């Protein structure tokens with residue numbers, strides 16, 4: 001039996017997906033969350049993933065997309081990025097339930113003799129464990145949005161479906177709402193409903209009747225097709241909602257609202273609170289850019305009608321899979337909406353060292369060198385950084401990008417021959433980037449990375465201080481290496497400004513150069529904290545400086 005009592009004040013919204021993967025369930029969940037956001041209602045997101053990894057931290061970004069880092073150091077599924085960006089909230093690592101976590105718990109319990117002689121089975125022990133975790137997590141929330149990863153019919157999510165079926169059985173329909181995202185293709189000009197019918201049938205086999213069907217489609221589904229879906233899937237006609245292609249994912253909450261989805265959810269779950277109206281409410285953003293005090297609808301308008309245009313380069317090794325850089329791309333999208341600027345991207349794969357590398361930089365107005373691991377493409381990135389430094393091209397170095405800026409500066413300005421990070425060359429004469437002694441000890445204990453939120457103290461009078469507008473800030477981290485303290489003095493003498501350091505002053509958090517329009521690097525990943533209504537200040541100022549450079553050159 002369930003060992004934890006179900007919470008009494010929580011309403012559950014379950015989101016499943018059918019037909020095929022990649023329909024944007026994360027966007028749908030985040031959009032639903034944003035629509036029902038209201039002061040006085042606390043929302044929790046729980047993402048259930050069927051794989052057996054404990055968390056996605058060790059999974060290849062080329063296969064699984066970016067690893068998203070939370071305040072508490074959780075390395076979680078990309079969808080958490082959507083939840084945070086849409087709702088401007090901080091999520092927690094415990095909100096990601098993978099089957100790996102569940103099984104790990106079951107096997108630990110079994111070894112500890114917690115099942116008192118019972119035969120441990122998929123049902124009920126595993127489903128109970130899933131329910132326990134969901135109940136414990138949602139205990140204090142008013143609303144729990146629970147996204148089931150994968151596609152209905154996948155063997156690996158069957159236990160999650162069985163667990164949520166039981167939750168509805170325990171809670172009743174006023175407290176549980178099932179939303180199913182399906183795909184409605186267009187063939188010869190006609191919306192085809194059969195895949196949706198089949199996937200709902202698959203859901204029914206698991207004992208789940210959806211209340212709302214979201215139709216992912218290229219254009220609004222024709223009335224006739226909607227009627228068919230409603231009839232064959234046992235869903236009210238008005239509860240069939242279109243999810244058509246949009247220019248930006250941030251349009252989706254507005255598209256849902258225009259179809260009354262917020263009201264449907266409110267009525268079905270009997271919510272008493274007044275929901276925020278995103279076409280009206282203005283969110284004050286933390287940037288010093290006054291004009292960003294705009295409503296969601298105004299931001300979308302800005303996004304769709306940009307008043308200016310720039311091109312920036314992103315240099316990395318996964319340039320073919322843009323999902324591995326999704327937080328950076330979204331941070332840029334936030335800038336687009338707030339500054340009304342179209343940002344064209346030029347992806348530069350720095351693994352190909354050739355003349356073209358710097359040639360291709362001649363056409364851009366700024367360059368981002370993002371985070372990364374390993375040696376591939378590193379020398380190319382260093383060439384790009386040197387070019388940006390010498391040619392007054394705005395540069396934003398994120399984590400590895402900052403470390404490589406130090407390497408470049410060490411080699412070419414401080415005269416440190418073959419200076420390097422020990423990640424790239426363990427034997428380097430000048431390890432300007434290294435694993436510090438304290439960190440080595442942690443590594444031996446099994447924790448390998450500096451993960452999650454760390455505070456930084458900013459130095460008055462620097463650009464970074466001006467951008468953040470305060471002395472004490474924090475950003476998220478995910479790395480092993482640091483600027484080697486032995487070289488700080490020399491680097492500083494030659495012109496690097498350490499504009500932000502850790503609270504104990506031992507670690508470098510931000511660097512910048514004087515006499516350069518914008519040359520800033522950070523050991524952190526500010527992209528993880530950029531939100532649609534509240535963009536990351538460092539990105540906003542970087543883009544402003546790219547705009548300025550472009551105008552000056554014109």
Ligand code: GLN
Nearest residue numbers: 371372399400479480481
């Ligand atoms: N590879 C570098 C380190 O581990 C940088 C990591 C990153 O960019 N996230 O320190």
